[in-house]
Amino acid sequence: xxxxxxxxxxxxxxxxxxxxxxxxxxxxxxxxxxxxxxxxxxxxxxxxxxxxxxxxxxxxxxxxxxxxxxxxxxxxxxxxxxxxxxxxxxxxxxxxxxxxxxxxxxxxxxxxxxxxxxxxxxxxxxxxxxxxxxxxxxxxxxxxxxxxxxxxxxxxxxxxxxxxxxxxxxxxxxxxxxxxxxxxxxxxxxxxxxxxxxxxxxxxxxxxxxxxxxxxxxxxxxxxxxxxxxxxxxxxxxxxxxxxxxxxxxxxxxxxxxxxxxxxxxxxxxxxxxxxxxxxxxxxxxxxxxxxxxxxxxxxxxxxxxxxxxxxxxxxxxxx
Ligand SMILES: [Zn+2]
Numbered sequence: 001x002x003x004x005x006x007x008x009x010x011x012x013x014x015x016x017x018x019x020x021x022x023x024x025x026x027x028x029x030x031x032x033x034x035x036x037x038x039x040x041x042x043x044x045x046x047x048x049x050x051x052x053x054x055x056x057x058x059x060x061x062x063x064x065x066x067x068x069x070x071x072x073x074x075x076x077x078x079x080x081x082x083x084x085x086x087x088x089x090x091x092x093x094x095x096x097x098x099x100x101x102x103x104x105x106x107x108x109x110x111x112x113x114x115x116x117x118x119x120x121x122x123x124x125x126x127x128x129x130x131x132x133x134x135x136x137x138x139x140x141x142x143x144x145x146x147x148x149x150x151x152x153x154x155x156x157x158x159x160x161x162x163x164x165x166x167x168x169x170x171x172x173x174x175x176x177x178x179x180x181x182x183x184x185x186x187x188x189x190x191x192x193x194x195x196x197x198x199x200x201x202x203x204x205x206x207x208x209x210x211x212x213x214x215x216x217x218x219x220x221x222x223x224x225x226x227x228x229x230x231x232x233x234x235x236x237x238x239x240x241x242x243x244x245x246x247x248x249x250x251x252x253x254x255x256x257x258x259x260x261x262x263x264x265x266x267x268x269x270x271x272x273x274x275x276x277x278x279x280x281x282x283x284x285x286x287x288x289x290x291x292x293x294x295x296x297x298x299x300x301x302x303x304x305x306x307x308x309x310x311x312x313x314x315x316x317x318x319x320x
Contacts, residue, residue, distance in 0.1 A: 004034035005197065008041075008096065009187045012142055012167035017096035018044055021089060022051040032094075038196055039100045046091035052076050054084035062086055102126060102140050105165065105190075108197040111138055118155040125159060131208060135287065136161040144171035144183075156181065157245060160287055163208055177235060178247035182208040228255060232269045244274065249282035259283070 007027055011017045019041070024032045035041040052058050053076075060076035067073035074086040099117065102124040106115040111127025118125055123141040130136070137159035141152055144166055153175055156162050161181075168187040173180050189203040228251050235244055244266065252262040259279045266274035 002028045002031050002192075004031045004038075004192045005040075005190060006187070007031050008035060008101070009168040011096050012098060012101070013145075013169050015143065015146060017098070017142075019094050020047055020050070021092045022056075024094065034192065036094075038104070039097055040104070041094040042097045042100075044093050044095040046088075047093045050076065050086055050090050052078050052084050053086055053090050054078050055080045062091060098142060099124070104196050105140060105186075106138075108190075108195075108199055109138060118159075119152050122152050123155055126165075128160065129163070131161075131163070134161055136163050138163045138165070140165045142167065144175060145169045149175055158285055160285070177245050184208075228252065229269060232266070236270050236272075244270070244278070246282040246285055249274075249279050250286050253279055253283060 011019055032041070047062070049059055049061050052060055055078060057080075058078070060078070062074050062076060064072040064074055074088075074091065075083045076086055078084040098121055102117075103115050106124075106126035109126060109129070111129055113125075113127040115127060116125050117123070118139070122143055123139060126138045126140055128135055128137050139156055139159055139162045141156060141164055143149060144152060144164075149171055156164060157176075163182045163184070165184050165186055168185050170183050170185055184204060184207045189207070190197050190199050192198070228248070232244070232248055235248055249262070249266070252266050253259065256262045256265055259276045262279045263274050263276045266279070
């Protein structure tokens, strides 16, 4: 049996997740039917452009003309036969039903909480899990390697210590400002099984553990006072007046111990008004004061850049 999901990942990674009849026809037997059964592919509106059914050598716009009894007939211009008739089946195409997939993945992972869409057809909070005593949101995202990925990043970083699934292509670490969340490619951990999606918990555990060791080149969470200042400067330069990321607000709180002093410090350093409320809200989003302080020494938070280089995947010692 082919792993039907292997044909889904490239579609989910495409900005226009639609597959044409002539592509589906080249898939191994059973794959298309299986993806339809699972509800991950659904029939979309007929294509306006198709592969020429006569010579299969070019893609052309479909032209409609009146046929017998007023029913339209469709054809494409073809250099070989002038007009190539386009049967209805040739125009069929199918779209990925990403919300349906997100629901199924959430069920497979046995997460708690409700699966909710965070960004239209781009990101979903699948639910949450407990990982090394911390509650973490599990997120599915599409297109973190596309040009507009910053908009999706913005909703992901608001999640609680997110663990992020992507179909296949992973974004570069530069996408993140500060801690790089664990990014798991479904193509490496998920396969088709009788019940739907099968995931390998050991692969997931290994990926999360490995990702916990890394920080992006644009910042570090192993915050000394000097590093925090440098991070603030980078952030202010990069984002203008759009505000500080939670990691910085939380790091300032850790340095100063009170919301008021953290806000005063950040206002001085940025030359902008940073309110106590902003610091407070960042703390809440990061799990509250107790969680923030308790995680101070956790391996996923306190790491410096030099030690993050060249690390190898460790064998997992726990499972999700
Ligand atoms: Zn042709």
